[in-house]
Amino acid sequence: MKMPQKFNTYCPFCRNHQQHEVEKVKKGRTSGLHWIDRQKARRSTVGSMGKFSKVPGGDKPTKKINIRYRCKKCGKAHLRAGFRVAKFELTE
Ligand SMILES: [Zn+2]
Incomplete structure (x- = not known):
């Protein structure tokens, strides 16, 4: 898919829509250790x-x-749940 x-989009810090910049990150949101990790x-x-x-x-x-979304107004970044896609491109 292509993404501008x-x-x-919505900024949870400004609590309204602001212009965001997109950055690709290696690790997404984690909700700590899961039971299987503790067992392991x-x-x-x-x-x-x-x-x-x-x-x-x-x-x-x-x-x-x-993907990390960085708000242009407050400079803070937030993450959203990752998604599966075969090809990912950033467009202007
Ligand atoms: Zn913001």
Whole structure:
């Protein structure tokens, strides 16, 4: 998909629509550790990792991308949930 570099969208800091600039980021929003991560952490010290020893499966056909939206007015950036897209381009 193509996405404009700058567009008007809602800024949660200004609480209204402002012009935003788009930046691509590696890591998206995280909601801390999930139960599976804690379970994995407990087993990763010694011995078999149990079900976590499995080799991960093949790649998905598309990659999830994460976009950061930076408000031009207040300079603060916010994230939104990432989405899957085959090709991502920023346009003027
Ligand atoms: Zn703002």
